[in-house]
Amino acid sequence: MAARQNTARKRDQIPARTVARPAPHAPRPSALDRLIHDRTRLAIVSALAANATLSFTELKALIGLSDGNLSVHARKLEEAGYLTCLKAFEGRMPKTEFKLTEAGHRALRQYLDHMEAIIRHARSKTRA
Amino acid sequence: MLSGVPVPALHERAAESLEFIRDTMARSASFTAVPGRGGVAIGVIGVVAATAASQSTTQWMWLGIWLIAAVVAAPIALVAMHLKARTYGFTLWAGAGRRFMQGFVPALAGGAILTWAIVRAGDFDILPSAWLLAYGAGVLAGATASVPVLTWLGSGIMLLGAAAALSVGHWGDVWLGTGFGVLQIVFGIIIARKHGG
Numbered sequence: 001m002a003a004r005q006n007t008a009r010k011r012d013q014i015p016a017r018t019v020a021r022p023a024p025h026a027p028r029p030s031a032l033d034r035l036i037h038d039r040t041r042l043a044i045v046s047a048l049a050a051n052a053t054l055s056f057t058e059l060k061a062l063i064g065l066s067d068g069n070l071s072v073h074a075r076k077l078e079e080a081g082y083l084t085c086l087k088a089f090e091g092r093m094p095k096t097e098f099k100l101t102e103a104g105h106r107a108l109r110q111y112l113d114h115m116e117a118i119i120r121h122a123r124s125k126t127r128a
Numbered sequence: 129m130l131s132g133v134p135v136p137a138l139h140e141r142a143a144e145s146l147e148f149i150r151d152t153m154a155r156s157a158s159f160t161a162v163p164g165r166g167g168v169a170i171g172v173i174g175v176v177a178a179t180a181a182s183q184s185t186t187q188w189m190w191l192g193i194w195l196i197a198a199v200v201a202a203p204i205a206l207v208a209m210h211l212k213a214r215t216y217g218f219t220l221w222a223g224a225g226r227r228f229m230q231g232f233v234p235a236l237a238g239g240a241i242l243t244w245a246i247v248r249a250g251d252f253d254i255l256p257s258a259w260l261l262a263y264g265a266g267v268l269a270g271a272t273a274s275v276p277v278l279t280w281l282g283s284g285i286m287l288l289g290a291a292a293a294l295s296v297g298h299w300g301d302v303w304l305g306t307g308f309g310v311l312q313i314v315f316g317i318i319i320a321r322k323h324g325g
Contacts, residue, residue: 039148046149047156054156062156112149115142122139 033111035080040065040073045108048083048100056096074098082107154223161225162274164320166208170201171312178305187252194255194304212325224273231269235262256300260289260307275323281315 036042043063048054054062060070077083082104086097100108136144177197184190213220220229239262246254268282285307292303 037145042145042149043152046152050153050157063152108149112146115146118142119139119146122137122142 032114033107035076036082036107036111038073040069041077042111044070044073044077044098045082045100045104048098049105049108053086053097053099056098059098077104080107157224161209161213161220162228162270162278162319162323163205163208163212164316164318164323164325166205166212167312167316167319169204169208169316171309171314171316173197173201173204174308174312175305175310178301178309181304182301191247191252191255194259197308215325227273228270231272232266235266235269238262239266253297253300254293256304257289257292257296260285260292260303263307264289275319277315277318277322281311284311284315 036045040063044059047059047062056067056070059065059074060067063070065073074083074085078085080103081101084099084101086099088095088097174197177193181190181193184193209220213225219225239259242258242262243255246252246258264282264285264287266282267278267285271278271282288303288307288311292300295303
């Protein structure tokens with residue numbers, strides 16, 4: 001799992017200049033939201049976009065992360081204001097619930113728009 | 129090329145990202161298209177069927193009443209689910225909707241086959257428990273991909289099925305009316321209030 005994540009992380013960290021150079025009017029990779037471009041954080045944001053709230057345990061099971069990994073990535077997203085983390089007690093059991101904020105929804109929409117723009121641009125180039 | 133490994137084109141990586149987001153969302157979403165108001169309508173049919181069946185004079189008449197109730201209720205459930213799913217912008221045949229169906233439908237199919245076998249054997253008294261247990265198992269299996277309240281509905285119906293199995297030949301319509309009628313109405317109202325209609 002960790003090895004796969006490392007591979008995914010390394011792949012995501014390939015500098016934009018090593019990828020095929022885009023045409024002058026193509027959406028620039030540098031304009032990408034690097035925070036959610038990371039596969040793990042993108043998975044967290046996507047899962048939360050499909051649910052009103054998810055508990056720490058649910059999110060961990062859905063994405064297949066360790067406690068530590070989820071905490072680290074969730075904290076980064078929380079610091080960016082993309083999600084809120086609500087800690088409460090259910091009986092005597094502590095329960096952590098995550099919720100995507102409006103900024104988080106907006107960031108995901110912008111990321112989706114960006115990906116679609118890249119694909120549209122590539123298609124228009126192929127047709128031309 | 130990067131260290132001999134071909135780097136995918138930018139648009140290929142973008143398409144990959146979109147696919148990744150779509151997959152994650154489909155995997156994470158719970159199936160919220162279980163119809164509350166449709167459930168209430170099915171419950172009313174259940175109560176009417178239980179009342180009518182309790183006054184039937186023959187076993188075949190009793191079976192006919194319940195089969196008519198099932199034939200009337202099934203399209204109501206399907207149309208209500210389809211309409212609610214459409215409101216939320218997803219389909220019954222993909223993602224969480226498909227997972228729900230994969231849990232729910234096999235149990236119903238099993239119940240239908242059991243019905244055929246039990247009727248052939250002429251042991252009509254077993255039907256209430258078989259129906260309740262099969263339907264309850266289907267609801268419980270579907271609940272794994274849906275709203276948590278369905279777990280309680282499925283468990284309640286299975287308990288009634290167990291009670292019907294323990295009291296074979298007695299109160300069959302009471303168990304059926306409570307499971308397919310009263311519980312459906314109560315949980316239908318809860319789902320309608322908590323999960324948008």
